Amino acid sequence: MGEKDVTSSKKAKSLKTTDPSQNPYLSHMYDTDVNGYGNAYGNDNYCGNGHSEENTLAHFKRHATTAEQAYKAEDGPNNPFTSQPLTKKYFKILQTRRDLPVNKQRQEFLDMFHSTQILVFVGETGSGKTTQIPQFVLYDDLPHLYGKLVACTQPRRVAAMSVAQRVADEMDVRLGEEVGYSIRFDDKTGPKTILKYMTDGMLLREAMHDRDLTRYSCIILDEAHERTLATDILMGLLKEVALRRPDLKIVIMSATLDAQKFQKYFTIEKEIERRTLRIEAPLLAVPGRTHPVEIFYTQDPEKDYVEAALRTVLQIHATEPEGDILLFLTGEEEIEDACRKIALEADEMIREADAGPLRVYPLYGTLPPAQQQKIFDPAPPPSRPGGPPGRKVIVGTNIAETSLTIDGIVYVVDPGFSKQKVYNPRIRVESLLVSPISKASAQQRAGRAGRTRPGKCFRLYTEAAFKKELIEQTYPEILRSNLANTVLELKKLGVDDLVHFDLMDPPAPETLMRALEELNYLACLDDNGDLTRLGQLASEFPLDPALAVMLISSPEFYCSNEMLSLTALLSVPQIFVRPASARKRADDMKALFMHPDGDHLTMLNAYHAFKGPQAQADPKGFCHQHFLSLRALQSADNVRMQLKRIMEKSELELVSTDFNDKEYYTNIRRALIAGFFMQIAKKDGTGKTYKTVKDDQSVLLHPSTGLSTDSEWVVYNEFVLTTKNYVRTVTSVKAEWLLDIAPIYYDLDTFPKGDIKTALQAAEKKIQRRKAMKGGR
């Protein structure tokens, strides 16, 4: 009897937590009417008292708030920040908020917050830290009374948007007013905003114009354990800003327990009684809601991790009790393929072995949001009453590792790989590679199984391999990235001594050297390492320096309108869709836009078609018919608009060559070189291979290209490092243009010997001959 009660209450609880509308990461998906103040019931109960306390926070003393005071203010009846009556929905959410683990330590948090400038906060996913801590801070920091803001950074755009929406609901305000978000190319904040969720990259950009971040009274760096490039740079900056602004509060939030590194990094030196003391930043840890997870290893290493993963998933479905499965794979293609295979095998199991129904969902970054949301659908019920339980399988990338919380997962299958960005300054290649994960990552993955009840994690490698082959921590992004953009930002941020800039994990010296060299070739930095005018201008654009320089130089080539479109197209996900089920048709459709001289031009053609009146009449239908991604095109449109604004502000002319002019496409191709002269490859002999200029790496044109291999010289947008090296998005160019447009990079006196130099010398002679002929006439 009692037992039954426990299970039923448990079920109710799990039902409550699996309700996606309660998930802070998904709140942007749900149209809620919490913000409609008019239809709030139950206000009458409080109205009488409400008037007497016009502003519940008026008597609060800044940085002296107690949890008790805050609770009282939260209890209403009026919204302490807007003085509006609180809605019923607010109180409903308040109830769940009070259940969150962080809430138990609110006073502890406040005490620590009061006593220190920099605080490290560790809370596992599900502790509620992302939504609650910023609110705890609001009630203590009272930014609205001081004309300041509280900022909370997120590594991902989607997270910033969703969490902002959720917190707006929790605070009973309209998104974009008291609570807003700011991400690249999208800003939803207003004059009333006191809490701003933003990507870490956005805060960094803001710092470029406001080095002391004077708008903010408190900055919260969330998900610091992810160690994104921007977070690392921000930490370095904040260390310096903290010295200049003793009033600024900083909270570093991490989901993993390696917080000592953060504490140590934020050590401050204090002089007490003429003695310098080194004090580490204090730490507050809040346990998450976790259950034990049993970990299983394989006896022997797997020959094919994908095949082994599919086998494991199906075995779990056949033999294990109820509970959903989360499988980690590396990329879109692998995931889609796995989903298909699991679904096929499961159908057979259902038919032949009376297994329960199984639903399979993919999950990766480029998946449309509507499809991403499906992962929160509840598992299917048994096909007949009393039959074997149904379950869902989510096959995802490492998005599912920390940032997304999916309840109901009991089984985790971890093959131990993920796709990671790598950069090597020696070959100047930044690419995504499948690599083994770290031990910390593996632990995070396992933890996903224990969210609802005790779970199991199946690691598809041996225990010895786990101990010996996996590195302790994933390398932070700063060690795996081309730093040209970062260096430009740092320069703009006023960091002149890049060598001694105190980063948590400084990159290899060669990486900085390459970045400086690249910026020098792009004429963004002079030989002394100072920002040039072009560099100043380029740093205004939230783009890679090469793209920014290309855009800034485009008026000289009479095609700034086109380059603006192209830059936008290169900044968004792939616009051409090529579903596995209709490859041929997709290719046929792409052929309609194909330009023989290059993929950049093809993209531009597609965009122009999309912007045509016919397509705009029914954009959705047009995209569907032509296998174009509406989402990518729309976001390209948005990016274009933002960039256009910056162009106008920077007084860069927006011009076009007449479309009927035979130089129309030539100008565009020449303008590409102005930014991408360091990404040129020349055909090697008579085969299909190309050699990259200066770095001398053999590459092939990516199979997706519409360019024939006859082109002697190509400019490429991306180097794809796989077992074969590809260059993707290529357009043919001419050697003469290279010498003409980028004479410093193509200075033949210093150019390394080889075929490429010989070819360039021939081109130079040709130019001289032509000049001589012209001069003679």
Added chain:
Amino acid sequence: MLKLVDMDTADNPTANPPEDEDEDDYMKMIITEPATPKEKETYTQIRKRKAREAEERGRIKPKAEREAEERTALEASLSASLLSDPELASKNKGLAMMAKMGFKAGSALGSKDNVGARTEPIGISMKEDRGGIGLDSEKKRKFREEVEWEGKRVKAEEGDYRERVRREREEVRLEGQFAAAMRVAERMDGEREETWAFEAREDEETTGWGKKRSISTKPLKQINVLWRDLVRKREEKERDCRMRYDFQQSFSRLPTYDDPNEDADNKKAMGKTQTQYVPVEDLEEEDPELDRFNALEPAERLERLVKHLREEYSYCFWCKYTYPDKEMDECPGLTEEEHD
């Protein structure tokens, strides 16, 4: 070092008077290859060479070769530090900027308190298949083990082989010694029989010496098994030889065929008057006693024979000496080793 070379080349032309130059040049003269006047290529040769070179350039290398080349090129680029080549580094403007900021080659970036800062970029390793984590190292481990095991096996076999060869050589040597001992034994036995026969005849009629030793007609089984093999082999050889001879001599007939019509002269001419060869009577018979003896190890057979010689004839096979008495006082012992 570099400076020294510089001084040498820079100072020599100015410091040394022209008279000394010859001598100087002589001292450090470089002996060049005798200059063969370069043969002028004919037009055809040039054309052929050009065609060959063009073909080489235009040849599409096999995929595997190309991929291997690419991989090695990539590996080489990845492993070479940009700072290691001082000439290249000195030209790098990025590095020059860093130097202005106070960067010293070999040090890391960041705060000096940060001891864990890296100086090398993170390595890149390309995953080429879907092998699980630990598979590569497992493969390597297995491969290593296999190689080790193979090494052991080869070594073990090598030991066996040496041992076998040594044993075989030893056996051959012992067989040789045994054969020699057999000959000694037969001779001694023959001599003794003769002396006995001589003494017996001397007793009856003193016909003196000159008596030829007849072909042994003694049945093999009466010969001591210790050296019977020698006699047997000789008899067999004799028989084979005889049969071959007879076969060749007697064209179409059986050698033993006695044609009654043939006249005596003819017979003589054909070499048939000779006594027909008669083998030892039991040559064709089975000899289990000998077989048993031969099955023994040569060392054993030799030992028995040597013992026999000592006991019967006071002869030491190793001393090669017949001692006057049974005691054989001066002989060091029975075995070969004792005679070393």
